[in-house]
Amino acid sequence: MAKQKRKVPEVTEKKNKKLKKASAEGSLLGPEAVPSVDAASSKGGAVLRPVPDAELELSPEEQRVLERKLKKERKKEERQRLREAGLAAQHPPARRSGAELALDYLCAWAQKHENWRFQKTRQTWLLLHMYDRDKVPDEHFSTMLAYLEGLQGRARELTVQKAEALMRELDEEDPDPLLPGRVQRIRQVLQLLS
Secondary structure (H helix, E strand, O other), X not given: OOOOOXXXXXXXXXXXXXXXXXHHHOOOOEOOEEEEEOOOOOOOOEXXXXXXXXXXXXXXXXXXXXXXXXXXXXXXXXXXXXXXXXOOOOOOOOOOOHHHHHHHHHHHHHOOOOOOOOOHHHHHHHHHHOOOOOOOOHHHHXXXXXXXXXXXXXXXXXXXXXHHHHHHHHHHOOOOOOOHHHHHHHHHHHHHHO
């Protein structure tokens, strides 16, 4: 199967020069105004000034590109100002792990919160790690079984196939003292979904 190439609009050198010139002057907010930093302004805000029609010959797409670039530059300058003022946080807040997020998702589902909504990534994590007692503790596994009852479509089929494959694999191997809990979980999932 041949790959199709994306069509990219060609921008002439003239338009590129206009983009560079306009980006050096400021962002295009409307068809007749360009923001510029006023030295008299204490906060460094933007002041609108009229632009001659000769400079406004940019296509709407070129204007959007230019506005995005300038917005990014303004944000960078704002972060720099905050850093200089010492207001920026020294350390960003710690991100929560996938395990915590998935277990919170499962608990929210069990409590039927109004703000609960389906999240494919959380469900996928739960389905991949539900047999591991370290990742999905016993107190959450009963909730996980209730969640699996409502599992539909391809996710349900794959979960059954994976559980059957794990069971065959464990039957062929030597018994391991750490596996009885895992075997019990696999059996419960198979019994529920089969």
